[in-house]
Amino acid sequence: KQEVTQIPAALSVPEGENLVLNCSFTDSAIYNLQWFRQDPGKGLTSLLLIQSSQREQTSGRLNASLDKSSGRSTLYIAASQPGDSATYLCAVSSGSARQLTFGSGTQLTVLP
Amino acid sequence: NAGVTQTPKFRILKIGQSMTLQCTQDMNHNYMYWYRQDPGMGLKLIYYSVGAGITDKGEVPNGYNVSRSTTEDFPLRLELAAPSQTSVYFCATVPQGLAGVSSYNEQFFGPGTRLTVL
Numbered sequence: 619k620q621e622v623t624q625i626p627a628a629l630s631v632p633e634g635e636n637l638v639l640n641c642s643f644t645d646s647a648i649y650n651l652q653w654f655r656q657d658p659g660k661g662l663t664s665l666l667l668i669q670s671s672q673r674e675q676t677s678g679r680l681n682a683s684l685d686k687s688s689g690r691s692t693l694y695i696a697a698s699q700p701g702d703s704a705t706y707l708c709a710v711s712s713g714s715a716r717q718l719t720f721g722s723g724t725q726l727t728v729l730p
Numbered sequence: 731n732a733g734v735t736q737t738p739k740f741r742i743l744k745i746g747q748s749m750t751l752q753c754t755q756d757m758n759h760n761y762m763y764w765y766r767q768d769p770g771m772g773l774k775l776i777y778y779s780v781g782a783g784i785t786d787k788g789e790v791p792n793g794y795n796v797s798r799s800t801t802e803d804f805p806l807r808l809e810l811a812a813p814s815q816t817s818v819y820f821c822a823t824v825p826q827g828l829a830g831v832s833s834y835n836e837q838f839f840g841p842g843t844r845l846t847v848l
Binding site: 622624652664707716722 | 761765771772773774775778780786788820822824835837838840841842844
């Protein structure tokens with residue numbers, strides 16, 4: 619059974635800092651890994667998708683890496699801003715129906 | 731395209747009542763999923779469907795039923811609501827090309843239905 623863990627559960631940083639969120643998964647037989655952002659009481663916003671054959675993806679100030687063999691991914695956020703405050707969810711696609719298995723998320727607070 | 735739509739947005743049920751959460755997509759995606767998200771947690775898979783007439787259980791199917799009579803619609807039925815079913819419910823889809831679902835294809839999520847059972 620695929621399990622996904624995200625560390626830390628919560629993180630508070632001052633504005634302008636670079637930060638790293640961690641995600642680990644137990645079964646390396648994945649199709650892809652997605653990072654999502656979720657604002658309080660809202661739905662999911664897809665940030666980045668890394669295919670199983672890729673090592674990293676970048677979008678603006680976000681960079682996600684994937685080490686499938688070790689079952690790890692990181693989301694790097696450069697020059698953090700208060701608007702980045704949200705919960706960040708990591709999910710891996712695996713299984714016959716490509717269903718997503720989610721971590722519990724990292725709640726990020728960027729202080730002005 | 732409207733993408734993935736879910737109705738209702740909010741609902742309060744009494745214990746023992748039943749209801750259907752609606753999910754509709756206009757992208758002609760074959761694969762559809764229902765997830766639930768409890769407070770402070772990630773999402774867990776309830777049921778999924780790989781095409782019209784085909785459904786299967788996910789990680790937490792107890793207390794729910796689904797049907798898939800068309801490609802567009804994937805309703806989730808709660809027969810006897812219980813407080814443990816208080817959650818936010820998300821519907822999602824994945825496109826499928828001629829070669830099947832590729833590793834590039836991301837899941838598209840609906841806005842969610844917030845359900846409270848009292």
